[in-house]
Amino acid sequence: MPALAPGRWVAVALFGIVALVPAGVRDAYLLDSVILILLWGALSAAWNVAGGYAGQVSLGHAAFFGIGAYSAALMTARFQQSPWLGLMLGVALSIVAGGVIGYLSNRLRGPYFALSTIAFSQVLLIVASRWRGFTAGSEGIPVPFRPGFWTLGLGHVAWVYLALGVAVLYYGVAIWLETSRVGYQLAGVREDEDAAEALGIASRRLKVYAVTLSAAMTSVVGTFWAQYVGFVDPFYVFSIDLSVRFALNTIIGGIGTGLGPFLGSLLITSLETYLRATFSGMKTGFAGIYLVIYGTALILVVRFVPEGLTGLAARLRVRSSRAHA
Amino acid sequence: MLTLERVTKRFGGLTAVRDVSLEVREGDLLGIIGPNGAGKTTLFNVISGYYRPDAGRVLLAGRDVGGEPPHVICRLGLTRTFQIVKPFGNLSVLDNVMIGALTHLPRVAAARDEARRVIDTCGLGPYAAARARALPVGLRKRLEVARALATRPRLLLLDEVMAGLNPTELGGIVALIRRLHAEGLTLIVIEHIMAAMMRLARRIVVLHHGETIAEGRPDEITRDPRVIDAYLGEEFVLAEA
Amino acid sequence: MDPARRLGPAQIDVVAQLGVSTVLLGGIYALVSVGLTLIFGIMRVVNFAHGEFLMLGMYVAFWAYTLLALDPYVVLFVSIPLFFGIGVLTYVLVMRGVIHASHNVQIFTTVGLSTALQNAALVAWTGDYRTVRPWHSAVVIRALGMAFNLSQVVAFAIAVALTLVLFAFMKWTHTGRVMRATAQDHDAATLMGIDTDKVYRLTFAIGIACVGAAGVLVSPLYAAYPTAGLQFVLLAYVVVVLGGLGDMLGAMLGSLIVAAVEVVGSYFFGVAWKEVFYFVLFIAVLVLRPAGLFGQRGAETLGV
Incomplete structure (x- = not known):
């Protein structure tokens, strides 16, 4: 991916503003939104490593999120240990699971790979929701504060x-993937595996x-998310909706770009928060309207603006600079 | 440098390449011709590691590389281009070539410089910043060559880099191949069009139904009755000279 | 265990009951899956929104029953043309533009459609479980020492009939042959003057009509809710992968296998774990025989 220099400045500005937010804002509701935007952004950035940079579109990344969430929740609630240990356990398990999924990505392409990732996350969902003796089953686990x-x-x-911190780190991973040797080689693999092989790349x-890196990154945020929200529900943490959401944020923001997942998260999380607040008093389910908007947006974006917001911005910039020239 | 010993490749009941033996020495420019479906590309796929030979050996500098993956073979100094070009479509021409250079130059900056140099050699200088997918077919074929060259191969396999080019483009690529050969690169060139090959290669192998039916100098080949038989009904190809 | 006891009448009854349950369930799964495999086989698109059309079918049956007191079997006659129309509309508005796009674009288009439909249902009808309880769902048929719900038997019979009709259509009609020709070689079909856009539109509409009909048929058996399609579509993926994506006969055999795994697994290990079995089977088949149990080539890694 050619580096988008202006994108870097936008990122610095965005993260800088976030760093200053707590100085001026004490409103818990607003801070909560900021935290969720960052966590969703980091999750989408993690997905982007596999789905964007490596071109392996997974619809089962919730599996790794759930592994991270459960590892920490069980570590704290059941064994009274530090969630940081749970984080490490989650990363270790996700590396193993990510290796399995990565192996599948070498056997299966396109829709077959996506289907296998869904199946994988569903197996974990069933195990987590039915293994009552260990995971507390479908009731979920409250995480002690x-x-x-x-x-x-x-x-x-x-x-x-x-x-x-996590968001900036993950943004850094993306920049590394755009500028390093490994990143360029991965771009080659994504674009054409056979050609990459001919150029000496072990594709x-x-x-x-x-895929393994992406899995581990997802797991870390899964841990933080569980500790922040304070509750782990198997039907949420392993849901297909969650996997779709990682992809959705990324695609709307700009797949295969560093800033895209964060812009997508900013837009979609804000929209969600706003609509939820606006319609929360109305009849049940109406808050789900934002998901209808998402789904529709996803269809429109992949069709008409496949490069997402960042690509759209780049396009407009080119147009305006032409107009000025 | 490269020796094939009775290489065979089968797909189900079909034998695409049968008992092909070849010897390529340092500095050779070997041509492989044959009608469509003769097994030329299959042979390349076996040599470059995309297919595992069902029988026979592929020796690269004395080492049996049959069944090694393509990236290992590339790192041993043999790479190839693709008949149906495979550019990294969303990347710039420079990035395409740079990915080749990164194979032996781990530093990105060094690889970029090397890529610039190779791009200039191949006459792609003005298009360095263009997206690969936006290039016309003639330039895409050049990009295939440039990208392969960037890996600094000692032996380069060119799969129909001349097909579908107009006379000007054809002249350009023939000149490029000649220059690379003069600089010491060993080449194997597959071509469906005999005429272009006659001007280029010193030694030609003719494949037909997966088997070697003739081998020799271009003038010998054109007179060989088996070759004429094989191309029967394809005279227009010979006549394109 | 002594052999005489193993072969006692009680055991034979269990085997028979499991066998018949498998066939009944398999017939319904076949109708759910056949549209998915048809769409994939001809259009090369995995419709990730397939389950949502099933869900819509269930809601159509629910509302027809609740508001108009119409029996689901009556609704079926209306729902087939209705879902055919929905299929045409969806093709024209959503699918046509991405039919030649990359896999990823197609995946996200249908995933987006799935999300939108699921949540549109949530917004419109809330997340409550809606059940249809016509008279036949309370009728129990007893035969040969086995007990079956009448709705289940009728659903099976209609599902099999519809699947066979589709089968015959694909095999013996001119249109069916044109569709199969397009599946084999899109470019050649175009060259021969086949209007592939029309073929795709028809294919998608038939696929949606099948799954919509399946939704209506299962409504007396399962509750309708916005994500009700998910459980069915997940098993439809298993069915279709087992049978080889795009292979209609394979889909029928796959349905029986999945139904058998589910029925036997539930019997021995409890209902709670049944999905684990078919997902494990699914992943195993994807890894070991990606072209399906009956498929021949590595379609999953080639051009798909």
Whole structure:
């Protein structure tokens, strides 16, 4: 991917503003929105490593999210250990699971791969929701709140900075994938595996690495999310909707770009928060209207603006600079 | 440098390549011709690691590489272009070539410089920033060559890089191949069009139904009755000279 | 265990009951899956929104029953043309523009459609479980020591009949042959003057009509809710992959296999775990025999 220099400035500005938010804002509701935007952005950025940079479109990334969420929740609720240990366990398990999915990506292409990832996340969903003795089954697990950094019992401001840290780190991974040797080679694999092989690139191994990295990154945010929200529900954390949402944020923002997942998250999470607030008093289910908008937006974006918001911005910039010339 | 010993490749009941033996020495410019479906591309796919031979050996600098994946073979100094070009469509011409250069130059900046140099050699300089998918077919064929060259191969396999080109483009690519050969690169060139090959290769192998039916100098080949038989009904190809 | 006891009448009854349950369930699964495999076989698109049309079919039956007191079997006659029309509309508005696009674009288009339809149902009809309880769902048929719900038997019979009609249509009519020709080679079909756009429109409409009919047929058996399509479509993916994507006969055999796995698995391990079996089967087949149990080539890695 050619580097979008202006995009970097937008990213610096966005993350900079977020860093300043807690200084001026004490409203828990607004801080909550900021945290969710960052976490969703980081999740989408994690998905983007596989779906965007490696071109392996997964509809089962919720599996890794759930692994991270459950590892930490069980570690804290059942074993009274630090969620950070759960985070590490989640990463380890996701590396294994990601390796399996990565292996599948070498055997299966396009819709077959997407179907296999859905099946994978569904198996985990069934296990998590039916293995009552260990996971508490479909009731889910409340995550105990114990104040302190080691226990991830943090206030809103601390959460903003933690989420920001993850977001910036993941943005950095994206930049690395756009500028490093491995990143260029991965782009080659995404564009044409056979041609990449002819140029000396071990394409299969590289794809497995990318999917595994993406899985581990997703798991980390899964852990933070569970600790932040305080509850793990198997039907949510392993849902196909969640997997779709990672992809959706990324595609609307700009697939295969560093900033795209964060822009998509900003737009969609804000829209969701606004609509939920506006329609929450109305008859049940009406808050779901934002999902109707998403779905429709997804159809329209892949058809008419496949490069997403970042691509649209680049297009407009070219047009305006031509107009000025 | 490259030796094929009775290489055979079958697909189900169909034998695409049967008992083909070849010897390519350092500095050779070998041509492989044959009618459509003769097994030329299949042979390339076997040599470059895309297919595992069902029988026989592929020796690259004495090492049996049959069944090794393409990226390993590339790193041993053999790479190829594709008949149906496979550009990294969404990347720029420069990035395409740079990905080739990164194979032996781990630093991105160094690889970019090398890519610029190779692009200039191949006459793609003015298109460095263009998206690969936006190039016309003649330039895409050049891009295939440039990208392969960037990996610094010692042996380069060109799969129909001349097909579908207009006379000007054809002249350009023939000149490029000659220059690369003069600079010491060993080449195997597949071509369906005999005429272009006659001007280029010193030694030609003719494949028909997966088997070698003739081998020799261009003038010998054109007189060989088996070759004429094989191309029967395809005279227009010979006549395109 | 002594052999005489193993072969006692009670055991034979269990086997018979499991066998008949498998066939009944398999027939319904076949109708759900056949549209999916038809659309894939001819258009090379995996319709990730397939389950949502099933869900819509269930709602159509529910509202017809609740508001107009119409029996689902009566509704069926209306729903087939209705869903055929919905299929045409969906093709024209959504699918036509991406029919030649990349896999990823197609995946996200149908995923987007799925999300939109699911949530449109949620907004319009809330997340409540809606059940249809016509008289036949309370009738129990007892035969040979087995018990079956009449709705289940009728659903099976109609599903099999519809699937066979579709089969015959594809095999023996001119249009069916044209559709199969397009599936084999899109470019050649175009060259021979086949209007492929029309073929795709018809294919999509037939596929949606099948799944819509399936939705109506299962309405007396399963509750309708916005994500009701999901459980069916997931097993339809399994069915279709087992049978080989695009292979209609394979889809029927796949339906029976999935139904058998479900019925036998539930019997031995409890209903809670039944999906695990077919998902594991699914992943195993994808890895080991990606072209399906009866398929021949590696379609999954080639041009698909």
